Amino acid sequence: MNADAIRGHLDGMLLAVLEEGPLHGYGIIEALHRRSGGTLDLPTGTVYPALRRLERAGWIDGSWSTVGGRKRRTYTLSRSGRGELARRRSEWIRFSGVVGSVLGGAT
Amino acid sequence: MNADAIRGHLDGMLLAVLEEGPLHGYGIIEALHRRSGGTLDLPTGTVYPALRRLERAGWIDGSWSTVGGRKRRTYTLSRSGRGELARRRSEWIRFSGVVGSVLGGAT
DNA sequence: AGTGATAAGTAGGCTGTCTACTCATAGGTT
DNA sequence: AACCTATGAGTAGACAGCCTACTTATCACT
Numbered sequence: 001m002n003a004d005a006i007r008g009h010l011d012g013m014l015l016a017v018l019e020e021g022p023l024h025g026y027g028i029i030e031a032l033h034r035r036s037g038g039t040l041d042l043p044t045g046t047v048y049p050a051l052r053r054l055e056r057a058g059w060i061d062g063s064w065s066t067v068g069g070r071k072r073r074t075y076t077l078s079r080s081g082r083g084e085l086a087r088r089r090s091e092w093i094r095f096s097g098v099v100g101s102v103l104g105g106a107t
Numbered sequence: 108m109n110a111d112a113i114r115g116h117l118d119g120m121l122l123a124v125l126e127e128g129p130l131h132g133y134g135i136i137e138a139l140h141r142r143s144g145g146t147l148d149l150p151t152g153t154v155y156p157a158l159r160r161l162e163r164a165g166w167i168d169g170s171w172s173t174v175g176g177r178k179r180r181t182y183t184l185s186r187s188g189r190g191e192l193a194r195r196r197s198e199w200i201r202f203s204g205v206v207g208s209v210l211g212g213a214t
Numbered sequence: 215a216g217t218g219a220t221a222a223g224t225a226g227g228c229t230g231t232c233t234a235c236t237c238a239t240a241g242g243t244t
Numbered sequence: 245a246a247c248c249t250a251t252g253a254g255t256a257g258a259c260a261g262c263c264t265a266c267t268t269a270t271c272a273c274t
Contacts, residue, residue: 001201001202001205002115002198003115003230003231003232003259003260004114004115004230004231004260004261005114005115005116005198005202006115006230006231007111007112007114007115007229007230007231007261008109008110008111008112008113008114008230009112009206010230010231012206012210013206013209013210016209016210016211017209019211024252024253025252025253025254026251026252026253027252032209035208035209036205036208036209037205037208039201039205040205040209042231043231043232043233043234044252044253044254045231045232045233045234045235045254045255045256046230046231046232048252048253048254048255049230049231049254049255050230050231052254053230067252068239068240068251069238069239069240070238070239070240070251070252070253071238071239071252071253072251072252072253073252073253088210089210089211091109091112092206092207092210094108094146095108095112096203096206096207098108098143098144098146098147099116099119099120099199099203100199100203101142101143101144102120102123102124102139102142102143102147103119103120103123103195103196103199104123104126104196110228110229110261110262110263111229111230111261111262113261113262114230114260114261114262115261117261117262131221131222132221132222132223133220133221133222134221149262150262150263150264150265151221151222151223152223152224152225152262152263152264152265152266153261153262153263155221155222155223155224156223156224156261156262157261157262159223160261174221175220175270175271176269176270176271177220177221177222177269177270177271178221178222178269178270179220179221179222180221180222
């Protein structure tokens with residue numbers, strides 16, 4: 001999975017994972033790995049800054065906690081985050097339709 | 108259509124357009140516009156450097172000609188370009204499947 | 215002379231993802 | 245005791261593709 005390909009599509013995926021419930025960064029990386037059938041194995045250097053970006057945008061809320069002696073930052077999808085997720089989903093439909101039709105063969 | 112979303116997926120679309128036959132840069136931009144139902148309206152500053160990149164990679168061959176007093180650079184899909192296009196197509200299937208399944212709801 | 219379409223290109227900026235690293239705790243092995 | 249792995253979060257800097265804004269050129273039409 002190429003880095004350029006993912007670009008611009010990660011945010012939506014992060015929001016989608018958080019739609020199922022609050023989760024911390026490390027858990028989100030694992031969830032992405034699981035949900036993608038093992039294809040997505042994103043480095044922390046990609047995901048953590050992305051989560052901070054989403055937080056700054058107000059789409060997710062983060063809070064610190066300590067579990068098993070380790071500090072976690074758990075993120076929750078905000079109301080505006082839900083709106084953003086819906087927007088990203090419709091954008092994806094549009095985008096994938098366009099690329100599919102131009103590329104041919106694929107959906 | 109966001110710039111980040113397109114990133115990494117343009118090359119494949121360019122190769123796909125050239126699969127139908129040789130075409131010059133300006134014509135390729137129009138073909139993309141037409142094939143995408145008017146959605147893709149890529150600036151020359153994006154497409155021309157991309158075509159040069161594909162040419163350097165050996166996936167397309169370019170040659171100058173003059174039509175109606177105007178100079179054109181017409182590109183042809185090379186043999187290795189066909190292979191690359193096939194690779195891009197299967198990558199797209201994979202990628203869109205992963206994003207779709209993570210994003211949920213879509214495709 | 216001016217405008218718009220056709221045709222190609224370059225320079226520089228922006229930004230998201232990546233690599234490579236630091237810091238920290240817990241548990242298990244040697 | 246020393247080491248390794250997993251868990252957990254983060255930063256700095258590099259890379260690269262797409263963008264905006266610009267230049268150059270020809271032709272047709274007003």
